[in-house]
Amino acid sequence: MAELLNVKPTRMELLNLKRRITLAKKGHKLLKDKQDALVMEFFTIYDEALQLREELNKKMEAAFETLTKAQLEVGTIPLREAALSVKPNREVEIRQRNVMGVPVPLIEAESFKRSAGERGYAFVSTSPLVDISAEKFEEVLDLVVRLAEVEETLKRLAKEIEVTKRRVNALEYIIIPRMEATVKFIKQRLDEMERENFFRLKRVKALIEARSGG
Template sequence: MPEMLKVKPTRMELLKLKRRVKLAERGHKLLKEKQDALIMEFFTVYDEALALRRELNQKMAAAFEVLRKAQLEVGTLRLREIALGVKKNEEIEVKTRNVMGVRVPLIEVPKLRRKPSERGYPLVASTASVDAAAEKFEEVLELAIKLAEVEEALKRLGKEIEKTKRRVNALEYIIIPRMKNTIKFIEQHLDEMERENFFRLKRVKALIEARSE
């Protein structure tokens, strides 16, 4: 026998259940629309993440190529000394923004691309190839931060889709069918009671008529 709710089979409960079914069906429709919108947003962000990942790989390859040339030009030891003189970047600030009801990170990046004079190492110790390598890795860092923001948004959207999907399925396959089965049971029970009452009244009427004769 299909699962049902534990309620008294009365007309009052029947009316309550019918109202609950309408609310549940409306909620299911809204959640399904939300799920579809989230999936569309997920794939939009997914495409953005793929494009950023490809671009990052390309920029990293280019940056390491320029770094290799700088290393050949000034030597490993000198290049390491120059790197130790580079000033640290300002700390990034992570805020959040709302995407389809989901809080996703919004990373506010400080100025990463700097002039050679702003990097902190002595210009006399540097060369054009070292400056070029520094510039390339600043671009890489900027892109890596953007990719981290997008991939975290993707992860959070995925979790929200999964959560919404569970709620949609619960309503569609468990809650609404259970309420409808209970409604059907109550209606059958009330119909049976009406028939019994009808036959009981007929018997009483027949007895009254027989006595009056």
């Protein structure tokens, strides 16, 4: 049996509880709809994250393979000097957007892809493989930024789903049953009080009639 609320068994409390139950059921439906929508959105983004992660793994494998070839061709030291000569990456700006009412990151960044001349290292001491390797790692960076946004969105959606689920369960299994049990108790108590009043009035009437007859 659900635990009862600590209220007085009066008609006013009965009316208040009925109104609260109606509001609680509406709130439960809204939260359940929100939870379902969040779950659908989560799995849509989850599929995107899986695709991005798979693509990133392939691009990283290709980038390191090309880097190894470039290292064999130009040597470790010239390759390291070329890497140190590369101009700093473009800035990344992190803003926010809403997904189903949940604030999630919006990472705004220009593509990391550059032309050979924009990278900053000298062509004399390098080879085309260095350019190809740089290009592949720039593609990796573009994907990393996108994947970071998507995976952080998933984390926040998962947290919101859990919070919403706890609220739905609290309403469904604790709050609403407790209020309904209290309503049932108040009704029973009011019925008992009415019966007691009825019998009390009946006894009073009988006493008055007995005295009038005497």
